[in-house]
Every structure is written in C-alpha cells, then in structure tokens.
Amino acid sequence: MTLTEREFWTVIHGMGLGTIFLLAFSGGLAGLWSLRPEWVTVAGIQERLHRLIAGTWIMAIMAWLTVITGTYIVYPWYRAKPPTGADLIRFPRSYLLANPHLAEWHKFGMEWKEHVAWLSPILATAVAYVVIRYGSKLAHEQKIRQALMLLFTLAFLAAGVAGLFGAFINKVAPIR
Amino acid sequence: MAKKETLNNGPAAAAILASGIGSLTLGLFTTLAQAVTLVNDALNFYDPVGPLSGKTTVAVVVWLVAWAVFYSLWRNQQVNFTKVYIATLIMIALGLLGTFPTFFEAFGG
Numbered sequence: 028m029t030l031t032e033r034e035f036w037t038v039i040h041g042m043g044l045g046t047i048f049l050l051a052f053s054g055g056l057a058g059l060w061s062l063r064p065e066w067v068t069v070a071g072i073q074e075r076l077h078r079l080i081a082g083t084w085i086m087a088i089m090a091w092l093t094v095i096t097g098t099y100i101v102y103p104w105y106r107a108k109p110p111t112g113a114d115l116i117r118f119p120r121s122y123l124l125a126n127p128h129l130a131e132w133h134k135f136g137m138e139w140k141e142h143v144a145w146l147s148p149i150l151a152t153a154v155a156y157v158v159i160r161y162g163s164k165l166a167h168e169q170k171i172r173q174a175l176m177l178l179f180t181l182a183f184l185a186a187g188v189a190g191l192f193g194a195f196i197n198k199v200a201p202i203r
Numbered sequence: 204m205a206k207k208e209t210l211n212n213g214p215a216a217a218a219i220l221a222s223g224i225g226s227l228t229l230g231l232f233t234t235l236a237q238a239v240t241l242v243n244d245a246l247n248f249y250d251p252v253g254p255l256s257g258k259t260t261v262a263v264v265v266w267l268v269a270w271a272v273f274y275s276l277w278r279n280q281q282v283n284f285t286k287v288y289i290a291t292l293i294m295i296a297l298g299l300l301g302t303f304p305t306f307f308e309a310f311g312g
Contacts, residue, residue: 098259103251135304142233142302145259146226146295149266153222157215164210171215174288178222181295 033104033202040096041197045190048089052183055082055154059176062166072163080162083155083179090148090186097193102141104202119200132199136192144189150182213277216287220273223291223298225266230301232258238310 030038058079062072109118115125123133154175158165165172236243236254246257300306 094259098252098255099249102255106253107251134308138304138308139302141255142229142258143299145229145262146298146302149225149229149263150222150295153218156218160214160218161210168210168212170284170288171210171212174219174284174291177292178219178295185299 031203033101036096036100037197037202040093040101041190041193044089044093044096045186048086048093048186051082051086051089052179053082054078055086056176056179056183058082059158059165059172059179062163062172064166067166069163072166076163080155080159083151083158086179086182087148087151087155090151090182093186094144094148097144097189098141101202105137116200117203119196119202122200123196129199132192132196136196140189140192140196143185147182147186147189150178150185154179154182211279211281212284213280213282214274216282216284217270217273217277219291220287221266221270223294224269225262226298227294227301228265228298229258229262230298232261232301234301234307234310237307 058075061067062075062079064072067075104119106120107118109115109121115122120133120137123129123137157171157175161168161171165175232242232246236246236258243254246254246261248260249256
C-alpha cells in the first residue's frame with residue numbers, strides 16, 4: 028500500500044487541503060450568518076467571533092496552499108511534454124488531447140479549473156481580513172456582513188469548480 | 204447586546220474592491236493571453252507551469268497593489284459601500300467570464 032511522490036502530492040492538493048477547506052468554509056459561513064446582535068448576546072458574539080476568524084483564515088490559507096501546490100507542484104506533471112514514443116498515459120494533458128472523446132476534459136475542464144481556482148484565495152483573503160479587522164463590530168453591519176457572505180460563497184464555488192474538475196480529470200487521466 | 208459603534212468602512216471597502224480588481228485582472232490576462240501570442244509568451248514566467256504562472260502572478264500583484272492603494276486612500280474614511288460592492292461584483296463577474304474557456308477561446312488559440 029504505497030503512493031508515488033506524484034500521487035502523494037495529488038492527494039495532498041486535492042483531498043487533504045480540500046477537506047480542511049470545506050470544513051473551514053462551513054464554519055466561516057455559519058459564523059458570518061449568525062453574527063447578529065438580535066440573535067446572540069455580547070458573550071455569544073465573542074464566542075462566535077473566534078470560530079469565524081478561525082474559519083475564514085483557515086479557508087483563506089487552505090485556498091492559497093491549494094492553488095500554489097496545484098499550480099507549481101502538480102500542474103507541471105500534468106502538462107509535461109512527452110518525449111517521442113513515450114506512453115501517453117503518463118502525460119495526462121497529451122493523453123487527453125490525443126483522444127478526441129476525452130479532449131474536452133482538458134480543453135474545457137482543465138482550462139477552466141486552472142484559472143478559476145485562483146479567484147478563491149483572493150476573495151477568501153479579503154473576507155478573512157475584514158473579519159479580523161472589524162471583529163464584533165461586524166454584527167451591526169448588515170451590508171458588509173452580507174457582502175462578505177457572498178464573496179466567501181463565491182470563493183467556495185470557484186474552488187468547488189476547480190475541485191470537481193480536478194477529481195474527474197484525475198479519474199480519467201491520473202497523474203502517476 | 205454589543206454596543207453599536209460608528210464604523211469606519213474604508214478599510215473593508217478597500218479590501219473588497221481590491222479583490223474585485225484582482226479577479227478582473229485574472230480574467231483580463233487569461234483572455235489577453237489567448238488573443239495575443241506576444242502576451243501569452245511574455246506571461247511564461249516559469250516554464251514548467253507556462254503562461255499560467257504569469258497570469259496568476261500578475262493578478263496577485265495587481266490585487267495587492269490595488270489593496271494597498273485603496274487602503275491608504277480610505278483607511279480613515281467612510282465610503283459609499285453599496286457603490287464599491289456593486290463595482291466589485293461587476294469586476295468579479297467579468298473575471299469569471301474572462302476565465303471561462305468558452306469565452307476566452309473565442310479570442311483565438
């Protein structure tokens with residue numbers, strides 16, 4: 028029961044960081060949603076704030092780690108050019124493009140994934156910053172809180188698209 | 204209940220607007236790289252990653268610079284948050300459009 032170096036990094040990039048990202052999003056969104064003075068006491072706001080700060084910052088950090096490992100560790104293996112006569116199964120991009128019924132996984136799936144994923148850390152970092160900068164004052168700022176919830180959700184959806192295509196592409200043309 | 208204090212919303216607006224500018228930059232450079240070979244080649248900052256390295260680096264740098272600029276302008280100010288928020292959403296939407304393959308592939312490649 029072993030993993031190659033490439034499989035190890037693919038698991039870290041997709042499953043390890045992705046799982047923590049998902050948990051952090053749930054905590055962060057629930058925290059933003061419930062940070063309302065009419066729902067909780069001062070003590071309640073402070074208690075929720077710790078979870079909110081943790082959720083938003085962990086999600087932002089996980090998003091950065093995911094795109095950096097994905098772009099600079101895993102992606103070069105995906106897009107490596109095969110030498111003449113090489114078995115294309117070890118070169119996912121070339122393998123997909125060489126098969127007309129699989130080419131769209133690269134042309135649409137990978138092309139979208141590799142770009143849209145980078146929106147996630149940018150949006151999540153903005154949310155995390157505003158949360159830590161304003162703290163409990165956010166409870167009284169409905170407009171800002173709603174804006175943060177939408178940006179946080181967009182960050183999650185961008186990562187979700189990337190994660191979903193990453194999982195499918197790795198199933199069709201795994202990095203070995 | 205927590206006591207309501209007057210909030211100086213400038214720093215929040217700066218962070219949110221900068222995220223929109225960063226998103227727009229990513230979409231813009233993704234489409235530009237597809238449309239103009241020279242741009243595509245210039246964005247190849249790191250060969251194993253190809254032009255993606257340049258598109259994302261430029262987007263991150265523009266995002267951070269925009270954040271620093273708007274923060275320094277607005278840190279002690281109360282700004283029209285609704286306007287900033289709408290501008291941000293428009294830029295994010297354009298950024299999403301620019302990174303969508305069906306859109307950017309219409310410009311060549």
